[in-house]
Amino acid sequence: MKRLLLAAAATVSVSPQPGGLLSQEPLAVGVRVFYGPRPGFADIDLRLIGGAKKTIDMAAYVLSDRALVAALGSAAMRGVRVRLYLDGEGERGRAGGALEAIASAPNLEIRRKGRSRDLMHLKSYQVDGRVLRSGSANFSVSGEEFQDNDLILIESPAAVERFEDTFERLWARSDNQKIGTR
Numbered sequence: 001m002k003r004l005l006l007a008a009a010a011t012v013s014v015s016p017q018p019g020g021l022l023s024q025e026p027l028a029v030g031v032r033v034f035y036g037p038r039p040g041f042a043d044i045d046l047r048l049i050g051g052a053k054k055t056i057d058m059a060a061y062v063l064s065d066r067a068l069v070a071a072l073g074s075a076a077m078r079g080v081r082v083r084l085y086l087d088g089e090g091e092r093g094r095a096g097g098a099l100e101a102i103a104s105a106p107n108l109e110i111r112r113k114g115r116s117r118d119l120m121h122l123k124s125y126q127v128d129g130r131v132l133r134s135g136s137a138n139f140s141v142s143g144e145e146f147q148d149n150d151l152i153l154i155e156s157p158a159a160v161e162r163f164e165d166t167f168e169r170l171w172a173r174s175d176n177q178k179i180g181t182r
Helices: 002-011 043-050 066-077 097-102 141-145 157-171
Strands: 030-036 055-060 081-086 108-112 123-127 131-135 149-155 177-179
Touching: 043 066, 043 131, 043 149, 055 066, 055 157, 066 081, 066 097, 066 108, 081 157, 123 157, 131 157
Parallel strands: 055 081, 081 108
Antiparallel strands: 030 149, 055 123, 108 177, 123 131, 131 149
16 A cells, blocks of 8 residues: 555656646745734734835735725825725725725825626735735735734745736726726
8 A cells, every 4th residue: 555655646746847837937935924813913014015115016805904004005105106906896895984095195096896706806915026915814904913814925026027917917907997086
């Protein structure tokens, strides 16, 4: 039985095959993985956004953390180009009046996915073309402080580029709804 298992294991390859999906993904060296809830978990997003100098592109299934929304507004006010792409499920996942309060900020654009049966379920953003934040944690107080989630930071221009390709495709959907005056 042991020999049979070893023979079966030898025939299974876990390395990327030429032309396979795994070989198309960028290999990232600078990866940090955080698991929450734990003290400081929510501060990771605030620090990344607070340190942005040029761009933030965020795809958010849920964006309801008021402190995070305020940080995005502050980034836009200091000259960072901020684009927020939200799922289209009505008012769910919005930070009440906080999102509307920043919607007219300079350098900030907000679009919501048009209505369809498919969810835009990403919880990701890029900062300055150098860092990609992804993971299971929604941009909400519950997602950051109470739920078991992961938050992954990838310092890789190639990974950011792959995210940007996806973000641009989402951003350009013809049925998107613009939020605010921009």
